[in-house]
Amino acid sequence: MTDIASDRQIRIFDTTLRDGEQAPGCSMTLREKLRIAKALSELNVDVIEAGFPAASPGDFESVKAIADANFGPIICGLARCNASDIEKVHAAVKGANRHRIHVFVATSKIHRDHKLKMAKEEIIKSAVGAITMARELCDDVEFSPEDASRTELSYLAEVVTAAIEAGATTVNIPDTVGYTVPAEFDNLFHYLMSHVPGIKDITLSVHCHNDLGMAVANSLAAVQAGARQIECTINGIGERAGNCSLEEVVMAIKTRAEFFALETGIDTTRLYPTSRLVSSITGMHPPRNKAIVGENAFAHEAGIHQHGMLQHSSTYEIMRPEDVGLSSSSLVLGKHSGRHAFRDRVQELGFELDEFETNRAFQEFKKLADKKKDLYDGDIEAIIMNVDNASSGPWALQSLEVQTSTDQPAKATVTLIDENAEVASATAGGDGPIAAAFQALEQVTGVVLTLKNFELHSASRGEDALGEVTVTVEHDGSSYRGNGTSVDIVEAGSRACLEVMNRILRRKNRGGDTNSAADAERATI
Numbered sequence: 001m002t003d004i005a006s007d008r009q010i011r012i013f014d015t016t017l018r019d020g021e022q023a024p025g026c027s028m029t030l031r032e033k034l035r036i037a038k039a040l041s042e043l044n045v046d047v048i049e050a051g052f053p054a055a056s057p058g059d060f061e062s063v064k065a066i067a068d069a070n071f072g073p074i075i076c077g078l079a080r081c082n083a084s085d086i087e088k089v090h091a092a093v094k095g096a097n098r099h100r101i102h103v104f105v106a107t108s109k110i111h112r113d114h115k116l117k118m119a120k121e122e123i124i125k126s127a128v129g130a131i132t133m134a135r136e137l138c139d140d141v142e143f144s145p146e147d148a149s150r151t152e153l154s155y156l157a158e159v160v161t162a163a164i165e166a167g168a169t170t171v172n173i174p175d176t177v178g179y180t181v182p183a184e185f186d187n188l189f190h191y192l193m194s195h196v197p198g199i200k201d202i203t204l205s206v207h208c209h210n211d212l213g214m215a216v217a218n219s220l221a222a223v224q225a226g227a228r229q230i231e232c233t234i235n236g237i238g239e240r241a242g243n244c245s246l247e248e249v250v251m252a253i254k255t256r257a258e259f260f261a262l263e264t265g266i267d268t269t270r271l272y273p274t275s276r277l278v279s280s281i282t283g284m285h286p287p288r289n290k291a292i293v294g295e296n297a298f299a300h301e302a303g304i305h306q307h308g309m310l311q312h313s314s315t316y317e318i319m320r321p322e323d324v325g326l327s328s329s330s331l332v333l334g335k336h337s338g339r340h341a342f343r344d345r346v347q348e349l350g351f352e353l354d355e356f357e358t359n360r361a362f363q364e365f366k367k368l369a370d371k372k373k374d375l376y377d378g379d380i381e382a383i384i385m386n387v388d389n390a391s392s393g394p395w396a397l398q399s400l401e402v403q404t405s406t407d408q409p410a411k412a413t414v415t416l417i418d419e420n421a422e423v424a425s426a427t428a429g430g431d432g433p434i435a436a437a438f439q440a441l442e443q444v445t446g447v448v449l450t451l452k453n454f455e456l457h458s459a460s461r462g463e464d465a466l467g468e469v470t471v472t473v474e475h476d477g478s479s480y481r482g483n484g485t486s487v488d489i490v491e492a493g494s495r496a497c498l499e500v501m502n503r504i505l506r507r508k509n510r511g512g513d514t515n516s517a518a519d520a521e522r523a524t525i
């Protein structure tokens with residue numbers, strides 16, 4: 001039972017692996033999702049929404065693997081209001097000591113008339129049937145009336161009342177299209193608080209999208225009006241403009257504790273490493289000026305600010321970098337750092353490597369330390385991603401030679417080695433070195449890709465920084481994302497392209513199963 005006046009604890013429900021993953025280009029493999037789920041548990045989130053099991057066999061497998069790993073938080077899966085979806089969620093999450101079934105149906109007039117073509121009463125019936133069934137399988141059931149913020153208030157109150165009567169233990173109010181504004185949302189929550197009998201017996205939750213840039217502000221308005229769970233994602237990733245950003249909403253509650261008089265259980269010193277982990281896995285890097293985790297969030301360039309900071313940091317700094325896990329010097333390791341220091345830093349960054357992977361990553365670290373004077377967290381993350389990708393064949397890059405000139409087409413020769421130590425090479429020309437290298441890779445592997453996007457990001461600082469390339473490509477009508485890193489950007493691009501080619505070849509060798517949520521056909525929500 002929620003006693004709003006005395007319950008100051010806000011539950012953090014992380015949906016990076018479900019709503020976040022729905023963002024174009026943010027699909028993740030099972031291994032990547034497990035890594036993020038572990039980092040989220042170290043961050044101490046209350047609930048992890050691990051996926052939408054009915055969407056594809058790959059999604060089911062990832063939710064199940066996360067639940068079976070039992071990292072600690074409640075593991076939740078999303079279902080539409082039908083028996084098959086609910087059974088799939090239950091089968092996927094039941095391995096977790098604490099698990100939740102989350103059912104949803106749209107309630108706004110726009111969705112009723114144009115998407116569902118269902119009358120108001122039918123929607124209530126469907127929600128009640130689904131919640132009743134879910135409660136027979138699980139004590140912890142969340143219900144969401146999708147597009148709640150555009151639903152008639154009196155009908156919304158009717159739906160929420162019926163959901164609570166049917167046994168929902170959490171009722172979540174989504175601003176699905178990021179349409180509401182704080183004062184209006186405050187009004188909506190107060191309306192529900194005073195028109196829904198039993199609302200104080202359940203956990204009221206909020207789920208905001210960021211289409212008008214107000215997801216965090218709207219979520220804060222909701223908790224001031226009585227919501228006690230916030231649904232959010234790391235780096236605010238999610239469909240379109242994304243979801244409420246976990247790091248922003250948590251730091252707002254912490255930094256303005258005297259104003260909100262609320263708290264979360266989040267270990268805020270894990271925010272920055274978790275943000276880095278999610279951006280290096282998804283290839284979606286927060287803008288430099290992004291609050292809390294952007295590169296400039298704690299940088300003070302202007303002379304007047306620097307002067308103030310030197311006198312007293314509170315003149316211009318409302319949070320300390322170390323509160324969000326940003327070490328004052330992010331220069332972490334150097335040429336003389338030992339294996340122990342390297343392994344500790346890898347763990348702090350949220351990666352778990354076995355002995356074999358640690359050895360390989362440490363060898364790569366030593367090679368890079370010979371080329372590059374200073375090594376930063378970004379370099380270590382990039383090394384690990386490379387080792388991870390390279391450890392999944394069939395092909396590995398043995399060498400790459402590129403010729404470019406201002407008045408000749410570029411030429412590239414790639415040499416690959418396969419799992420049986422067989423070596424194959426090809427030479428191809430192209431408008432530029434990347435195009436030439438990609439063509440040569442296609443000739444050796446036999447996998448033809450259409451390049452849709454090529455993004456280059458510097459993994460750390462300085463001219464000798466590692467280049468991190470994310471490619472988005474198409475093959476046989478499906479979209480794939482691959483990452484690669486190197487001090488040489490053509491090599492980084494080739495590694496990213498080869499990573500995707502390997503995934504496609506592995507799927508073909510397995511007879512179609514990709515083991516990757518990214519590559520599977522998806523049911524749409």
Ligand code: KIV
Pocket residue numbers: 019104144145146147172174175176177207209
């Ligand atoms: O935005 C939304 O409405 C959702 C629901 C499924 C909770 O993601």
Ligand code: ZN
Pocket residue numbers: 019174176207209
């Ligand atoms: Zn959503």
